[in-house]
Amino acid sequence: MKQYEFWFVVGSQFLYGPEVLETVEVRAREMAAELSRVLPYPLVYKVTAKTNKEITDVVKEANYRDECAGIITWCHTFSPSKMWINGLAALQKPWLHFATQYNKEIPNDEIDMDFMNLNQAAHGDREHGFIGARLRKPRKVVAGYWQDEKVHKRIADWMKAAVGVAVSKEMKVMRFGDNMREVAVTEGDKVEVQTKLGWQVNTWAVGDLVKEMNAVTDEEVDALYNEYLASYDLNTDNTAAIRYQAKEEIAMKKMLDREGCHAFTNTFQDLYGMEQLPGLASQHLMAQGYGYGGEGDWKVSAMTAILKAMGEGGNGSSGFMEDYTYHLVEGQEYSLGAHMLEVCPSLAADKPRIETHHLGIGMNEKDPARLVFEGKAGRGIVVSLIDMGGRLRLIVQDIEAVKPIMPMPNLPVARVMWRALPDLTTGVECWITAGGAHHTVLSYDVTAEQMRDWARMMDIEFVHIGADTTPEKLEEELLVKDLVWKLK
Ligand code: MN
Numbered sequence: 406m407k408q409y410e411f412w413f414v415v416g417s418q419f420l421y422g423p424e425v426l427e428t429v430e431v432r433a434r435e436m437a438a439e440l441s442r443v444l445p446y447p448l449v450y451k452v453t454a455k456t457n458k459e460i461t462d463v464v465k466e467a468n469y470r471d472e473c474a475g476i477i478t479w480c481h482t483f484s485p486s487k488m489w490i491n492g493l494a495a496l497q498k499p500w501l502h503f504a505t506q507y508n509k510e511i512p513n514d515e516i517d518m519d520f521m522n523l524n525q526a527a528h529g530d531r532e533h534g535f536i537g538a539r540l541r542k543p544r545k546v547v548a549g550y551w552q553d554e555k556v557h558k559r560i561a562d563w564m565k566a567a568v569g570v571a572v573s574k575e576m577k578v579m580r581f582g583d584n585m586r587e588v589a590v591t592e593g594d595k596v597e598v599q600t601k602l603g604w605q606v607n608t609w610a611v612g613d614l615v616k617e618m619n620a621v622t623d624e625e626v627d628a629l630y631n632e633y634l635a636s637y638d639l640n641t642d643n644t645a646a647i648r649y650q651a652k653e654e655i656a657m658k659k660m661l662d663r664e665g666c667h668a669f670t671n672t673f674q675d676l677y678g679m680e681q682l683p684g685l686a687s688q689h690l691m692a693q694g695y696g697y698g699g700e701g702d703w704k705v706s707a708m709t710a711i712l713k714a715m716g717e718g719g720n721g722s723s724g725f726m727e728d729y730t731y732h733l734v735e736g737q738e739y740s741l742g743a744h745m746l747e748v749c750p751s752l753a754a755d756k757p758r759i760e761t762h763h764l765g766i767g768m769n770e771k772d773p774a775r776l777v778f779e780g781k782a783g784r785g786i787v788v789s790l791i792d793m794g795g796r797l798r799l800i801v802q803d804i805e806a807v808k809p810i811m812p813m814p815n816l817p818v819a820r821v822m823w824r825a826l827p828d829l830t831t832g833v834e835c836w837i838t839a840g841g842a843h844h845t846v847l848s849y850d851v852t853a854e855q856m857r858d859w860a861r862m863m864d865i866e867f868v869h870i871g872a873d874t875t876p877e878k879l880e881e882e883l884l885v886k887d888l889v890w891k892l893k
Pocket residue numbers: 699700727744844
């Protein structure tokens with residue numbers, strides 16, 4: 406993964422004299438250094454801005470530097486906002502307005518007008534907030550004391566969302582074959598996603614992948630086979646199927662890396678020249694951070710790669726998922742999610758098992774090897790990006806995953822069981838009303854707030870279904886958003 410950093414830009418002015426400006430800079434450097442220790446990405450102090458030119462210059466530089474994933478601004482003193490207009494108007498990177506102050510307490514004895522002039526974030530942040538609102542710039546506002554852990558968590562979460570923006574802008578998706586025939590929700594406007602999200606979505610021939618597979622050596626297969634055995638439990642004696650998956654993975658990875666693609670799709674309807682649909686191969690690629698979408702679903706594939714990059718350590722616990730079937734017993738209402746093979750092992754509660762089973766769907770000549778496991782229990786989200794025609798809608802639903810309540814010994818695929826919020830049936834009604842797809846990204850370590858941040862930075866519609874959502878409120882919200890997004 407690329408090394409990202411964030412820039413700390415502090416607002417002030419000449420009015421208070423050089424001593425105050427020196428103090429502001431010393432404190433800003435101290436804060437950036439301290440925050441860099443506790444945040445997932447470095448916060449680099451850049452400037453105590455006093456002029457239009459200083460602000461415009463740092464923004465130009467931030468726009469240009471690939472490693473800069475966003476800027477964090479703060480006003481230690483009052484910073485007149487007309488000098489921010491040119492810079493902020495030109496800003497193309499994510500922006501967080503940090504409403505904090507250096508001192509935690511108002512010092513009863515010490516406080517005088519000098520102290521007030523130096524420590525007036527409450528004053529400066531309002532002027533700074535006005536210009537953000539006036540310019541209609543997408544921004545995150547985080548308020549709180551800069552040494553507070555809760556504040557650190559919120560900035561950390563936003564940083565990861567901003568890294569999701571950087572990853573999105575460079576996203577290239579490799580499609581092997583087209584979308585599954587006749588399916589609507591996996592379609593979409595590739596020009597629109599490139600314009601809005603930066604994604605380059607293009608196709609490569611399955612025949613070229615087969616050629617690449619034929620060029621894979623036995624030594625390469627041996628090495629990856631051993632890696633599989635080191636990572637997973639073996640629950641099949643069909644070594645040939647596992648080795649075939651290794652060959653598929655090696656060939657796909659070579660093509661992906663050669664083209665700079667970080668996500669891919671395939672479809673069971675187009676496996677010409679291949680014996681097995683890639684199962685274990687796709688799962689192990691996802692474990693390495695690549696996005697995947699089944700049935701040619703390039704939107705979910707790119708989103709999988711982006712959520713993974715937003716997760717823990719830049720490759721978190723997120724994966725391609727599909728809603729399959731419900732358990733509707735009163736008091737035990739759950740969704741069962743899986744896919745025909747390709748569930749990411751980062752979702753697993755325990756060490757996955759390699760198994761081979763017959764797969765009736767598609768043109769598999771041989772039984773594909775795949776990883777089988779149960780998903781983790783815990784809070785999470787499911788995410789769906791849909792094309793509404795003229796705009797993109799991102800739908801995020803909060804979920805509570807559980808250890809599957811039954812072993813399902815004859816189910817030959819990895820499975821995750823969860824309850825959608827606010828409850829299963831209301832959650833399903835809301836999801837369907839919003840048009841959410843059957844394919845999602847399921848994540849245990851990315852939150853709805855982070856996806857809201859991401860959608861704001863990407864300037865796309867965001868719909869959140871959570872504990873407080875009712876079908877009635879949601880319907881009204883969708884009606885209003887439909888009008889707003891037609892006007893935008
Ligand atoms: Mn599917």
